[in-house]
Amino acid sequence: MTSMFKHFETKLTSAGLVEKGAALFGFLDARLEWNHPDREAEKLGVLFQNLNINSLLFAQPAEPYATIINYLALTEGEAIQPRDCETRTFLHDLPIAPDPDPARLEFLLKRRKGVIVPHYGIITTGTVSIEQAYVTFSSFCFACFVKFFGDYLRDVRRGNTSAQQKAAYEKASAGLRPLGTDNVALLPGPFHTEAEVLQAMEEAGRQVVAHGLVDSYFGNISCLLGTVLYISQTGSSLDHLGGCIDPCPLDDSSCAGLTASSELSAHMRIIAETGARTILHGHPPFAVILSMDCEVEDCDCAGTCHLKCPHTRMVCGTPIVAGEVGTGPHGLCHTVPKVIREGTGAIVYGHGLFTIGQKDFNVPFQRLLAVENACRREYFKRVST
Amino acid sequence: MYGWCGRIARIDLTSGKWEVETPPAALLKDFIGGRGLGVHYLAPFITRSWDDPAMPLLLFTGPLVGTAAPTSGRMAVVSRSPLTGTVSDASVGGSLGTALKRAGLDGLIITGKSPGMCGIEITDRQILIHDATPLSGKGTAFVTEVLKKKGAVAVSGPAAENRVLYANIMVDGHFAAGRNGLGLVFAEKNIKYITVQGKGRPLVKDQVMLKEACKDVLRLVAASPALSGRLGIANFGTGALYDLMDARRMMPTRNFKKTRFIHAADLNAHAYRQQYAPENSGCSGCHIRCKKQARDGRPLPEFETMSHFSALLENRQMEAVMEANRICNDLGMDTISAAATLACHAEIIGRTLEPDEILDLLTAIGTGRDTGKMLGQGSARYARACNRPEASMAVKNLELSAYDPRGAYGMALAFAVSNRGACHLRAYPIGHEILRKPVATDRFSFEGKARIIKISEDLNAVVDALTACKFVFFAASLEEYAKIFEAVTGMATSAQDLLQVGERIVYLERILNAANGFGIEDDDLPQRFFQSQGDALPIDRRAFLKARTDYYIVRGLDHQGRPTKEKATALGLDFHKSGAEPGAKQDDSLYDFNV
Numbered sequence: 016m017t018s019m020f021k022h023f024e025t026k027l028t029s030a031g032l033v034e035k036g037a038a039l040f041g042f043l044d045a046r047l048e049w050n051h052p053d054r055e056a057e058k059l060g061v062l063f064q065n066l067n068i069n070s071l072l073f074a075q076p077a078e079p080y081a082t083i084i085n086y087l088a089l090t091e092g093e094a095i096q097p098r099d100c101e102t103r104t105f106l107h108d109l110p111i112a113p114d115p116d117p118a119r120l121e122f123l124l125k126r127r128k129g130v131i132v133p134h135y136g137i138i139t140t141g142t143v144s145i146e147q148a149y150v151t152f153s154s155f156c157f158a159c160f161v162k163f164f165g166d167y168l169r170d171v172r173r174g175n176t177s178a179q180q181k182a183a184y185e186k187a188s189a190g191l192r193p194l195g196t197d198n199v200a201l202l203p204g205p206f207h208t209e210a211e212v213l214q215a216m217e218e219a220g221r222q223v224v225a226h227g228l229v230d231s232y233f234g235n236i237s238c239l240l241g242t243v244l245y246i247s248q249t250g251s252s253l254d255h256l257g258g259c260i261d262p263c264p265l266d267d268s269s270c271a272g273l274t275a276s277s278e279l280s281a282h283m284r285i286i287a288e289t290g291a292r293t294i295l296h297g298h299p300p301f302a303v304i305l306s307m308d309c310e311v312e313d314c315d316c317a318g319t320c321h322l323k324c325p326h327t328r329m330v331c332g333t334p335i336v337a338g339e340v341g342t343g344p345h346g347l348c349h350t351v352p353k354v355i356r357e358g359t360g361a362i363v364y365g366h367g368l369f370t371i372g373q374k375d376f377n378v379p380f381q382r383l384l385a386v387e388n389a390c391r392r393e394y395f396k397r398v399s400t
Numbered sequence: 401m402y403g404w405c406g407r408i409a410r411i412d413l414t415s416g417k418w419e420v421e422t423p424p425a426a427l428l429k430d431f432i433g434g435r436g437l438g439v440h441y442l443a444p445f446i447t448r449s450w451d452d453p454a455m456p457l458l459l460f461t462g463p464l465v466g467t468a469a470p471t472s473g474r475m476a477v478v479s480r481s482p483l484t485g486t487v488s489d490a491s492v493g494g495s496l497g498t499a500l501k502r503a504g505l506d507g508l509i510i511t512g513k514s515p516g517m518c519g520i521e522i523t524d525r526q527i528l529i530h531d532a533t534p535l536s537g538k539g540t541a542f543v544t545e546v547l548k549k550k551g552a553v554a555v556s557g558p559a560a561e562n563r564v565l566y567a568n569i570m571v572d573g574h575f576a577a578g579r580n581g582l583g584l585v586f587a588e589k590n591i592k593y594i595t596v597q598g599k600g601r602p603l604v605k606d607q608v609m610l611k612e613a614c615k616d617v618l619r620l621v622a623a624s625p626a627l628s629g630r631l632g633i634a635n636f637g638t639g640a641l642y643d644l645m646d647a648r649r650m651m652p653t654r655n656f657k658k659t660r661f662i663h664a665a666d667l668n669a670h671a672y673r674q675q676y677a678p679e680n681s682g683c684s685g686c687h688i689r690c691k692k693q694a695r696d697g698r699p700l701p702e703f704e705t706m707s708h709f710s711a712l713l714e715n716r717q718m719e720a721v722m723e724a725n726r727i728c729n730d731l732g733m734d735t736i737s738a739a740a741t742l743a744c745h746a747e748i749i750g751r752t753l754e755p756d757e758i759l760d761l762l763t764a765i766g767t768g769r770d771t772g773k774m775l776g777q778g779s780a781r782y783a784r785a786c787n788r789p790e791a792s793m794a795v796k797n798l799e800l801s802a803y804d805p806r807g808a809y810g811m812a813l814a815f816a817v818s819n820r821g822a823c824h825l826r827a828y829p830i831g832h833e834i835l836r837k838p839v840a841t842d843r844f845s846f847e848g849k850a851r852i853i854k855i856s857e858d859l860n861a862v863v864d865a866l867t868a869c870k871f872v873f874f875a876a877s878l879e880e881y882a883k884i885f886e887a888v889t890g891m892a893t894s895a896q897d898l899l900q901v902g903e904r905i906v907y908l909e910r911i912l913n914a915a916n917g918f919g920i921e922d923d924d925l926p927q928r929f930f931q932s933q934g935d936a937l938p939i940d941r942r943a944f945l946k947a948r949t950d951y952y953i954v955r956g957l958d959h960q961g962r963p964t965k966e967k968a969t970a971l972g973l974d975f976h977k978s979g980a981e982p983g984a985k986q987d988d989s990l991y992d993f994n995v
């Protein structure tokens with residue numbers, strides 16, 4: 016278990032979600048283990064007795080997440096209700112406990128995968144592995160980030176920001192990671208062998224994560240070699256793709272890629288529509304925030320924008336489309352392939368950004384970064400005008 | 401009452417009388433329905449022999465059946481297994497569960513023995529028992545066709561009449577209540593068929609909330625590669641797993657002597673699609689529709705059938721697999737146990753069976769001819785009778801399904817400790833060990849697996865109580881189903897509350913098995929998996945035993961795997977009453993049925 020603890024501790028710190036040494040992991044098989052002795056361990060250990068879980072993560076998030084989450088937790092009532100895709104699909108809402116009273120925590124954790132206690136921290140659980148607790152923690156941070164900045168922009172426009180909100184905004188903005196630099200050169204294509212493809216995918220995946228363009232195990236990546244599409248597996252982390260890439264023949268002659276990303280269909284269609292050979296998909300936060308910043312008034316689709324938005328909206332030269340994860344009737348596999356182009360990419364409402372290239376990952380990576388950087392600048396421009 | 405009908409029919413076949421009773425609300429809260437209620441009503445009789453007329457055959461739906469809840473058209477059949485001697489349940493799809501609910505019943509408790517072969521016909525709230533002698537010996541396809549105007553149809557086939565210990569009950573011709581020989585219990589009571597139709601609908605407490613909760617599930621299903629993905633089971637059927645098992649080198653081959661079948665690529669789901677251009681079908685109330693049917697009406701085999709009738713028997717003919725599946729369905733017997741018993745037979749006689757031979761032997765089993773009589777008693781009894789017990793790949797006399805435990809250690813533990821023998825569906829660790837859901841775990845490690853298996857057993861038990869389909873849990877979780885349950889029944893619950901119901905069911909099953917003498921020596925795998933063989937690395941026996949000990953600790957059993965009074969009390973179970981008189985395991989030698 017020690018190596019698992021280390022792995023996820025490192026992931027939390029390198030993603031800037033938690034300060035080094037601040038994450039407490041508990042794992043129960045026949046015996047309960049913690050990653051380090053902690054006075055909270057005793058208190059939280061009780062949760063293992065009354066819940067059928069095997070993993071728990073407790074941490075106070077790092078800045079700017081701490082400021083953001085504390086602000087939302089103190090102003091949003093019983094639960095935070097973000098509208099981004101990760102929350103909508105996997106979390107539903109983010110419950111808040113006013114204090115770490117064990118009975119209250121237990122009550123909320125019986126219903127949801129995690130709970131926020133303002134100025135104390137986030138507690139998340141898993142029934143299979145500590146990876147679940149880690150993913151939920153990371154998604155809580157991402158969802159709160161997107162909601163906080165999205166709400167602030169909306170409230171600025173409406174002229175109803177509070178002093179407390181402004182202060183939180185100033186502090187959170189000051190704590191943002193520096194803009195990603197685009198002086199990264201990835202392996203040049205075209206690729207001729209499977210080994211080259213895998214190496215290029217692993218390298219590009221690492222860079223997407225290193226630049227903060229995706230969180231936890233979201234995002235996906237693919238590369239076409241001949242008639243086989245190599246694609247990251249579902250639930251894989253883009254910075255650890257070794258052994259997690261599935262070869263999928265374009266004619267579906269093998270189902271060995273049953274474990275491929277939930278966006279396999281979208282990738283296949285993008286390739287068919289555009290002739291692209293490489294695809295990147297991340298969840299860069301400011302692109303997601305701006306995708307939900309819509310000024311159309313009295314729209315018939317209000318509330319279901321992520322499913323039905325009929326307008327061709329653009330941000331920073333990139334089209335925004337509706338679409339849900341996967342292959343349902345409102346699946347993004349029906350919308351993204353129609354609009355995506357090499358120079359632009361495509362943003363899915365409240366979800367993330369797809370970019371494509373012809374021979375390697377340099378173009379899609381640069382585009383992913385450029386769109387996010389442009390969206391971030393555009394966001395602050397919109398706030399100040 | 402919302403969700404449930406509040407009506408259970410008790411049918412005594414000896415007297416031909418029936419009556420309806422209302423289950424107490426506390427019972428519904430504690431056991432919900434399906435497998436839960438079935439096991440509860442089985443408990444007082446568990447130490448009787450499976451063929452004792454007092455032994456009940458229980459058919460139960462859950463509160464979600466007949467509502468808009470996704471994949472909730474299933475039901476559970478429960479009794480004591482003639483094959484394993486354990487408590488036994490089978491989750492079955494088709495339209496029977498929905499029909500029963502629409503007829504205003506949550507379940508049937510069938511006891512006694514009809515003087516002659518009979519059919520039970522249920523229409524709305526009426527139950528009639530008919531003479532079915534003219535249907536004696538007829539295949540399930542014929543009987544289903546004859547009866548389909550009468551609604552949902554459950555039939556026992558010639559295999560059950562010929563005392564095959566792994567005889568199934570076939571619902572609507574294609575859906576099997578399988579694995580533990582419940583078809584034989586059906587036939588032992590002299591039931592040939594049950595038909596059900598009704599026009600009612602269960603009441604739903606909060607339709608708006610239900611609609612919202614269903615949307616959450618549908619969204620997750622759409623996002624699931626294993627279900628709705630391009631290569632998922634909605635598109636290819638469960639056969640989609642075939643290539644994956646090949647790619648992970650865990651396809652049981654030549655009676656588990658090898659883990660790789662070199663012809664697998666020619667017999668995958670894509671090849672079936674090319675050959676048979678199947679259409680989609682599915683259980684009532686399910687939008688995933690994972691069942692595939694060839695143009696000629698034959699169902700495509702499920703993954704386990706595909707794998708065992710090819711790799712396990714080293715058969716390269718796809719058409720033989722299709723036919724083997726059709727024959728097993730028509731005769732009404734379990735495809736996994738039938739194939740695995742033939743593989744055991746092939747090992748004992750020292751040669752591979754030809755495709756025609758496979759089909760002939762299946763017919764011989766189902767019709768009680770020649771060697772078929774012995775093979776119909778399952779690999780364990782057959783191998784022991786041949787003095788070759790090591791050739792049976794079974795746990796508690798139930799043959800292993802098509803996942804080689806050497807390629808997934810959670811599966812190894814789950815097979816060993818399962819309450820109904822080597823069943824992959826008790827804990828289905830393939831979800832995380834292979835399909836990466838909800839997250840991936842290291843398939844070659846026992847680390848953490850004891851508690852994972854325990855929690856997944858609880859999960860699947862409550863899913864069988866609800867009665868939903870396990871496949872939907874590749875995508876959704878009890879978090880979403882708790883909301884559905886609340887919307888339908890109006891009873892407040894949570895994911896963790898539901899898991900505790902699952903834990904109660906599994907623990908009660910464990911108590912019932914213990915009452916019949918099951919213990920640590922039964923929670924084990926065939927020795928083959930711990931010894932170097934062919935192309936697979938053996939499982940480290942010590943690591944396995946440690947994981948099993950850890951499982952006992954996590955499950956709240958003593959070091960011999962026996963239930964404890966403290967744990968039973970904590971779960972609200974009556975440790976003593978549940979098991980009635982002390983009983984015994986069944987005789988492991990061949991039955992002398994004189995058929």
Ligand code: SF4
Nearest residue numbers: 682683686688690869
């Ligand atoms: S997923 Fe398949 S087995 Fe499950 S309910 Fe639907 S059709 Fe039936």
Ligand SMILES: [Zn+2]
Nearest residue numbers: 233234366367
């Ligand atoms: Zn995404």
